[in-house]
Amino acid sequence: MSAMISAPRAVMDLKNGALSGEAVAKSVKTLGELHGVFADTEAFASLPGETVVYRVHMYAPVAEQTEGGLLFGTSYVQPGKVGGEYFMTKGHFHQKRDRGEFYWGLEGRGVLLMMDEQGRCTAEEVTPGSLHYIPGFTAHRLVNTGDVTLAVGACWPSDAGHDYGSIAQTGFPLRVVERNGLPVLTKEGRA
Ligand code: F6R
Ligand code: MN
Numbered sequence: 792m793s794a795m796i797s798a799p800r801a802v803m804d805l806k807n808g809a810l811s812g813e814a815v816a817k818s819v820k821t822l823g824e825l826h827g828v829f830a831d832t833e834a835f836a837s838l839p840g841e842t843v844v845y846r847v848h849m850y851a852p853v854a855e856q857t858e859g860g861l862l863f864g865t866s867y868v869q870p871g872k873v874g875g876e877y878f879m880t881k882g883h884f885h886q887k888r889d890r891g892e893f894y895w896g897l898e899g900r901g902v903l904l905m906m907d908e909q910g911r912c913t914a915e916e917v918t919p920g921s922l923h924y925i926p927g928f929t930a931h932r933l934v935n936t937g938d939v940t941l942a943v944g945a946c947w948p949s950d951a952g953h954d955y956g957s958i959a960q961t962g963f964p965l966r967v968v969e970r971n972g973l974p975v976l977t978k979e980g981r982a
Pocket of ligand 2: 892947
């Protein structure tokens with residue numbers, strides 16, 4: 792018998808990056824799970840904890856921690872603000888610090904904050920088609936500065952892992968807030 796051409800193991804919607812397939816997992820992060828992330832604690836407390844801030848689709852063809860493999864995902868950050876600060880992801884260093892990652896913009900508009908281990912922070916604009924190389928030893932966080940969902944694709948080594956602890960302690964030195972209707976970077980309200 793000749794070899795068979797099989798169906799792909801996963802499928803991606805080319806427009807918004809939505810993933811489907813057996814090895815695709817979907818997760819949701821609500822405001823209630825983001826204590827200490829936003830600067831304005833009063834505004835944070837006044838918002839319903841069940842508010843969805845972001846969702847992640849992840850295609851894991853190999854198990855996390857596997858050396859030599861890759862993981863693939865799409866992150867969807869909702870539009871919204873806590874006080875003047877735009878909705879964003881928790882942000883993390885990779886547990887294996889030297890592991891890098893690619894991000895690319897799919898829909899909406901936002902900012903990618905990156906911070907090295909010395910706390911030096913840079914910010915790149917994310918728009919459909921923008922491509923972002925996140926080097927190793929660099930924490931990363933997505934911020935939605937628009938009024939529609941920000942969809943961003945990602946591909947990273949399967950053994951990278953996530954370290955949220957260091958970010959929870961020191962935060963990022965820059966925040967993205969709205970001033971006169973526009974997103975600006977500020978050092979105020981540093982966690
Ligand atoms: C994977 C990666 C993304 C994020 C996602 C959610 O290494 O960078 O898939 O995991 O954008 O953000 P966090 O993980 O910071 O909650
Ligand atoms: Mn990452």
